[in-house]
Amino acid sequence: MLPPGMSDRAAGRRRELLDAAIAVFARKGFHAARVADITAEAGVAHGLLYHYFRSKDEVLETIIRETWQLLQADTERIASSGAPLEEQLRRFAHIHLGSWLVAPDLIRVLVREVGRSPQVGSRVGEMGGVFLGLQRIVEAAHERGEVRADCDPRLAAWVFYGALEEILTGWVLGQLPGGEQEIDRAVATVVGITHAGLAA
Amino acid sequence: MLPPGMSDRAAGRRRELLDAAIAVFARKGFHAARVADITAEAGVAHGLLYHYFRSKDEVLETIIRETWQLLQADTERIASSGAPLEEQLRRFAHIHLGSWLVAPDLIRVLVREVGRSPQVGSRVGEMGGVFLGLQRIVEAAHERGEVRADCDPRLAAWVFYGALEEILTGWVLGQLPGGEQEIDRAVATVVGITHAGLAA
Amino acid sequence: MLPPGMSDRAAGRRRELLDAAIAVFARKGFHAARVADITAEAGVAHGLLYHYFRSKDEVLETIIRETWQLLQADTERIASSGAPLEEQLRRFAHIHLGSWLVAPDLIRVLVREVGRSPQVGSRVGEMGGVFLGLQRIVEAAHERGEVRADCDPRLAAWVFYGALEEILTGWVLGQLPGGEQEIDRAVATVVGITHAGLAA
Amino acid sequence: MLPPGMSDRAAGRRRELLDAAIAVFARKGFHAARVADITAEAGVAHGLLYHYFRSKDEVLETIIRETWQLLQADTERIASSGAPLEEQLRRFAHIHLGSWLVAPDLIRVLVREVGRSPQVGSRVGEMGGVFLGLQRIVEAAHERGEVRADCDPRLAAWVFYGALEEILTGWVLGQLPGGEQEIDRAVATVVGITHAGLAA
DNA sequence: GATGAATGAGATTTCATTCAT
DNA sequence: AATGAATGAAATCTCATTCAT
Numbered sequence A, B, C, D: 001m002l003p004p005g006m007s008d009r010a011a012g013r014r015r016e017l018l019d020a021a022i023a024v025f026a027r028k029g030f031h032a033a034r035v036a037d038i039t040a041e042a043g044v045a046h047g048l049l050y051h052y053f054r055s056k057d058e059v060l061e062t063i064i065r066e067t068w069q070l071l072q073a074d075t076e077r078i079a080s081s082g083a084p085l086e087e088q089l090r091r092f093a094h095i096h097l098g099s100w101l102v103a104p105d106l107i108r109v110l111v112r113e114v115g116r117s118p119q120v121g122s123r124v125g126e127m128g129g130v131f132l133g134l135q136r137i138v139e140a141a142h143e144r145g146e147v148r149a150d151c152d153p154r155l156a157a158w159v160f161y162g163a164l165e166e167i168l169t170g171w172v173l174g175q176l177p178g179g180e181q182e183i184d185r186a187v188a189t190v191v192g193i194t195h196a197g198l199a200a
Numbered sequence E: 001g002a003t004g005a006a007t008g009a010g011a012t013t014t015c016a017t018t019c020a021t
Numbered sequence F: 001a002a003t004g005a006a007t008g009a010a011a012t013c014t015c016a017t018t019c020a021t
Helices: A008-028 A035-042 A046-052 A056-079 A085-102 A104-113 A116-120 A123-143 A153-172 A180-198 B008-028 B035-042 B046-052 B056-079 B085-102 B104-120 B123-143 B153-172 B180-198 C008-028 C035-042 C046-052 C056-079 C085-102 C104-113 C116-120 C123-143 C153-172 C180-198 D008-028 D035-042 D046-052 D056-079 D085-102 D104-120 D123-143 D153-172 D180-198
Strands: none
Touching: A008 A035, A008 A046, A008 A056, A008 A104, A035 A046, A035 A056, A056 A085, A056 A104, A056 A123, A085 A104, A085 A123, A085 A153, A085 A180, A104 A153, A123 A153, A153 A180, A153 B153, A153 B180, A180 B153, A180 B180, B008 B035, B008 B046, B008 B056, B008 B104, B035 B046, B035 B056, B056 B085, B056 B104, B056 B123, B085 B104, B085 B123, B085 B153, B085 B180, B104 B153, B123 B153, B153 B180, C008 C035, C008 C046, C008 C056, C008 C104, C035 C046, C035 C056, C056 C085, C056 C104, C056 C123, C085 C104, C085 C123, C085 C153, C085 C180, C104 C153, C123 C153, C153 C180, C153 D153, C153 D180, C180 D153, C180 D180, D008 D035, D008 D046, D008 D056, D008 D104, D035 D046, D035 D056, D056 D085, D056 D104, D056 D123, D085 D104, D085 D123, D085 D153, D085 D180, D104 D153, D123 D153, D153 D180
16 A cells, blocks of 8 residues: 555655645645645645655545545455345445545545546556445345345445445535434435345 | 527537537546647637637536536426336436437546536536436325335435436446446336335 | 648748747757747747747757758768869868858757757768768769778768867867858868878 | 865765766766766765765766866877877877777767766866867977978867767767777778878 | 637646755 | 755646637
8 A cells, every 4th residue: 555665754744645635635626736735735845745646646546546445445344244234235334424524525535536537547446346345245145135136236236336425426515414413314315225125 | 508699500510519529528538638629529720619618618517517407307307297206217217327328428528527517616506406306206206105204305316316327437437338238227227226215 | 841731921930939949059058948038039928839849859859950951962962063072072061161150059059969969869860861971972082083992981971070070169169269261271171181181 | 186085985985976977877868867866876875976076067077077187188198209190199099989998888978968068167178188289299290290381280189089079979879880890990090081181 | 700820827747956864 | 974855946838718810
């Protein structure tokens, strides 16, 4: 995840720059954000960004990749838990939608810059891991007889993920109320619909 | 929709430029696309674009707005049909996912540039119309007793729309197979899950 | 030589920019010269340079290439004249050293930026033509019996050209007096030494 | 030549850095070469270069100056030898062209960066010494009656030097074959032409 | 309507140099 | 002596937009 051989101090600086970038990208959007904004936010000279990243693009790429990697790890942990389908869906939804409270700026960036990802080229890999994890969750439930026979687990995974993503989008765009209680409701609603929709 | 007082010929040119823009935006993305690319695609000098649009931004805005307006009209027609919920959902899904076959470049642009829309400022209006229409579809079914009591029609509308959008995203990113038959399957799956998930 | 399909007006602008570049490169050297210096010298906005040249490098490349092409044409004309060796050498020396009076800035640029040429990559081609022309001049004289048998025409061409080039260098660096009369003396000296040195 | 009070070890490091710089300048050219390339070649941290040199420019200056100083010393030794003109020319040519075998990278740098020298400001001094030495060689021969009366010794020195320099250029650019035997032939040719051209 | 030369603001990126450790 | 993180000046190049023709 980190370039090997990076000192603690260097890793700290790198993290500071990533956090500054998230804040700035969330505020102005990736394109309107200048490198100088990021380094000003981090309180360093703008040349320093280029010691840690090859380009402004690589900064966004890193943010996206690291986030997807974390989500992928969560997904795999949930998939290995052996819990009932509904419980697994709830855990995933809780983590994914819950991140709106924990790191709203990060969510703003991810929602608004999704479109860039395929260009940036790295999304597909990590993203694929998450979708595969969700698919395996549905498949396992399928094998346990928790899911309707006529349901395609792969599409089901996309449907479920898309529902969550759209709600995050609603929050980011201010189209849906996004307080703490709404998050619980949203988790319940998405899981309710999806699970009932899939259930045998 | 068209600036008033525009001749047929002028409207034709305008349309050519919009189509050229859709092709170019689909190929390179909005930011990487240059005005000169669009006019070259349309076979005219680049100054001409400024007779029809105030800026490059306005071109994208127009594309997005016109699309949402059409979708809004479709949604309202469906909502007024009085058909059962499942049938209404199927019609909407059929139109929305079906556009991948009819106008894949347009879908590519919409999926990839969603993030830009709120900045551009026009999304919220027309988009809101579509979501409101979907919400009213669910509410009406609710009143007819077709839907579970504990279900929030607004969130349900977002869940349904998000599921469709994510499948379009999968096709755009090449992560899901997007042939003609897959479209029918996708319609069936999304409608199946959502309707069963909402049903009383 | 010119990109085809360039209007007279465009060709004129291009020439103005080349002349401005020669003046600026002569004054500050290629590296210290900024694109803005060139365009300021030409009295246009700096963006305009990029309508005519792909880069600052291409401007220098063009200057060098066009100059060598002219010299190559001169060389070929002289080589085809059938005049005695001494006369041919005198004509070449007269043209080459004479350019110091005609276009001293151009000579300054060429002498000071020779080193760049091979990097720029185009020198070898045109340059090769000049050296080949000189070589053929010596070879023809050899066949006419005007030249010693033990003399390698190729090396002789390089010796002759190097002598001229070094004198231009002396003028550029201000190490040799470079007035009008000195040019005639220099022609006489170089031709005198080289011809006597080669003569049978 | 060395800053006074420099230890042997320090002098060794300094030498290592100069040699590394010669290799890098030969490979990439002075401008494209970064300080970090030089220190990487020498296997030290880039800050260290600034313990031994004030700037990147000073490194090139040093390389050029030291080389010209050695050549100047050679020239003066030859000039004092009292040998016949032809013999003196041969010795100089042998040393100068011979360096292509001994230190080709150094020659590459000198040939390609001549243009920079006057800017760097140091060339004129040491260079002047070499040219003056060659001029005195011709003048002495002139006084001994070995040389034609109508020959300007100063220009003759430049002609001779330019011939050698151009042959080195041909080798550097790969335009002339530069093996061991070619060097002897080149010495013979240049000396042959120049001496015969000057002889009474 | 149509053209494309001309403009110029503006941003990324590079890299020589410094200096605390 | 040696390191390499940090600085920040500086310059190329892009491209949306304008406007004379």
